Amino acid sequence: MIEYKNVSKKYGKNIGVADINVRIDDGEFVFLVGPSGAGKSTFVKLLLKMIDADKGSIMYNGYDVAKLTPRMVPRHRRSMGIVFQDFSLLPKKTVFENVAFAMEIVQRPYRTIQRQVPQVLELVGISAEANKYPTEISIGEQQRVAIARAIMNNPDVLIADEPTGNLDPDTGWEIMRLLEQVNRRGTTVLMVTHSREIVNAMNKRVVAIKDGRLVRDELGGFYHPEEDDDPSPAQAKTEGALPL
Amino acid sequence: MTSLKATLRQAFSQINRNKMMTTASLFSITAILLVLGIFFVVIVNINSMSQDIKRDFDQIQVNLYDSVTAEQSADMMNQINAMQGVADVAYQTRETALENWKEKWGENADLLDRMPTNPLPNAILINLTDIAYAKTIVAAVSKINGIENISYSQDTVDKLLRLTRMIQIVSLVVIIVLVAISITVVSNTIKLTVLAREREIVIMRYIGATNWFIRGPFLLEGIVIGVIAAVISAAAIGFLYYYAVGHLGVDFALLMPTGFVPLPFLIENLFIIFVALGVSIGACGSIISMRRFLGR
Numbered sequence: 001m002i003e004y005k006n007v008s009k010k011y012g013k014n015i016g017v018a019d020i021n022v023r024i025d026d027g028e029f030v031f032l033v034g035p036s037g038a039g040k041s042t043f044v045k046l047l048l049k050m051i052d053a054d055k056g057s058i059m060y061n062g063y064d065v066a067k068l069t070p071r072m073v074p075r076h077r078r079s080m081g082i083v084f085q086d087f088s089l090l091p092k093k094t095v096f097e098n099v100a101f102a103m104e105i106v107q108r109p110y111r112t113i114q115r116q117v118p119q120v121l122e123l124v125g126i127s128a129e130a131n132k133y134p135t136e137i138s139i140g141e142q143q144r145v146a147i148a149r150a151i152m153n154n155p156d157v158l159i160a161d162e163p164t165g166n167l168d169p170d171t172g173w174e175i176m177r178l179l180e181q182v183n184r185r186g187t188t189v190l191m192v193t194h195s196r197e198i199v200n201a202m203n204k205r206v207v208a209i210k211d212g213r214l215v216r217d218e219l220g221g222f223y224h225p226e227e228d229d230d231p232s233p234a235q236a237k238t239e240g241a242l243p244l
Numbered sequence: 245m246t247s248l249k250a251t252l253r254q255a256f257s258q259i260n261r262n263k264m265m266t267t268a269s270l271f272s273i274t275a276i277l278l279v280l281g282i283f284f285v286v287i288v289n290i291n292s293m294s295q296d297i298k299r300d301f302d303q304i305q306v307n308l309y310d311s312v313t314a315e316q317s318a319d320m321m322n323q324i325n326a327m328q329g330v331a332d333v334a335y336q337t338r339e340t341a342l343e344n345w346k347e348k349w350g351e352n353a354d355l356l357d358r359m360p361t362n363p364l365p366n367a368i369l370i371n372l373t374d375i376a377y378a379k380t381i382v383a384a385v386s387k388i389n390g391i392e393n394i395s396y397s398q399d400t401v402d403k404l405l406r407l408t409r410m411i412q413i414v415s416l417v418v419i420i421v422l423v424a425i426s427i428t429v430v431s432n433t434i435k436l437t438v439l440a441r442e443r444e445i446v447i448m449r450y451i452g453a454t455n456w457f458i459r460g461p462f463l464l465e466g467i468v469i470g471v472i473a474a475v476i477s478a479a480a481i482g483f484l485y486y487y488a489v490g491h492l493g494v495d496f497a498l499l500m501p502t503g504f505v506p507l508p509f510l511i512e513n514l515f516i517i518f519v520a521l522g523v524s525i526g527a528c529g530s531i532i533s534m535r536r537f538l539g540r
């Protein structure tokens with residue numbers, strides 16, 4: 001369970017997030033939407049303790065994130081899986097090594113790694129690319145690798161910060177399907193997105209922020225165009241519901 | 245065990261894949277070590293020289309013309325023995341002198357064999373009761389006939405001091421220039437490495453790697469590069485030294501009161517110093533270059 005209570009974060013004069021109150025239960029699938037600069041990534045980084053809040057508290061699985069000591073932070077992060085829009089993969093490692101890396105971090109035995117990585121690569125449909133480097137595969141495939149790495153250690157929460165932002169709509173939908181699959185296995189999914197089509201079609205909970213403030217939180221919500229003053233080209237191109 | 249194995253595997257795959265950076269770091273560290281190695285060689289030889297000079301300090305050597313007979317020299321010795329401040333007098337044949345010289349030169353003695361004739365004179369060696377008598381005795385002895393020249397420590401010390409100072413200044417200038425170049429190269433390499441790896445470090449932190457896990461392979465990479473640089477530069481210095489001693493030997497013979505410091509002794513110490521330095525430079529370079537990216 002994740003609970004933000006009156007959370008604020010400023011970068012100098014810039015507002016990151018302001019007075020956020022939100023609660024996400026285990027197993028939920030939540031969209032975090034809002035125009036760029038709204039504070040979505042800040043929201044995510046606070047949860048991962050990549051940055052610290054100025055005010056308020058973030059409770060996660062029963063503990064206060066702010067009270068974690070530096071030694072406890074890596075374990076905290078490992079309980080979550082993270083997928084970014086870009087710069088997700090280590091460029092000098094192969095697909096296999098990138099995914100294996102998540103298990104090396106938690107010091108799983110070599111043989112376990114060798115056995116489990118192919119299974120997860122199979123699950124996300126990139127077994128054929130196992131020995132390629134990130135630059136040798138498509139962006140969509142890279143994102144699958146990132147998802148494979150994120151779910152490798154069975155995280156409680158999967159955080160995806162605009163995972164479909166750089167993808168064409170079809171590939172975007174494939175990634176969505178994967179995330180839904182992960183969610184169905186019981187993992188909480190928090191997905192930051194810009195894509196109106198995806199949000200509208202998925203019929204999930206939508207949390208919208210703007211200028212750092214939470215402006216809407218509805219179950220089965222839709223993407224409100226007036227909350228976004230920066231539509232991405234991908235949205236403009238594709239209209240109507242896409243098959244899931 | 246597993247994590248050490250994983251760390252090792254990572255370090256070597258990183259070295260393999262960051263060939264450019266690795267080569268650049270390797271060159272920088274090797275360059276620094278070579279400079280320090282030259283410095284080390286010069287200093288060690290100068291030290292060994294000055295120690296030998298001190299040992300000879302209370303001795304005056306009276307070099308005789310080849311024409312001086314044994315009788316004449318015995319007479320001279322009696323004369324000298326009577327002087328105030330003389331502890332004892334000894335005769336040294338030119339053959340003995342060469343033997344002694346060879347002994348001092350140790351393993352490089354064969355260089356002396358290359359000389360066509362023995363250039364050394366017969367000599368009378370005077371040991372003093374006190375170094376303070378040196379000047380008066382030299383003055384008195386120089387009035388005796390049949391003496392080619394007199395060498396006593398003050399001369400040698402002065403000559404050597406001048407030579408030593410010159411060598412030190414030259415090597416210092418060379419070192420300053422080369423160190424400045426090396427430092428520039430190393431800092432630029434580190435900068436490049438950090439920029440190239442900033443993303444990797446951030447990603448690793450995001451997915452929950454501990455700081456030591458992140459540092460581990462970088463650190464090991466730095467250490468491995470340092471050790472390789474140490475081996476390369478120790479070998480290079482060893483080769484250069486061997487070569488230089490072989491070539492300078494005969495010409496230097498008349499300038500140097502003692503032989504060069506033997507190669508095995510030099511290399512052994514040099515290697516230990518190089519490994520320690522190489523490892524420190526490599527490890528520090530890695531840690532420093534990552535510091536600002538490992539916030540907590």
Ligand SMILES: Nc1ncnc2c1ncn2[C@@H]1O[C@H](COP(=O)(O)OP(=O)(O)O)[C@@H](O)[C@H]1O
Pocket residue numbers: 011012014015016017034035036037038039040041042043
């Ligand atoms: N490191 C930073 N330094 C200064 N300002 C920042 C920094 N990161 C984000 N911001 C600012 O905080 C606000 C929210 O940023 P962000 O959370 O990245 O928004 P989003 O992910 O919704 O696009 C923006 O105004 C942005 O300029």
Ligand SMILES: [Mg+2]
Pocket residue numbers: 040041042161
């Ligand atoms: Mg963002």
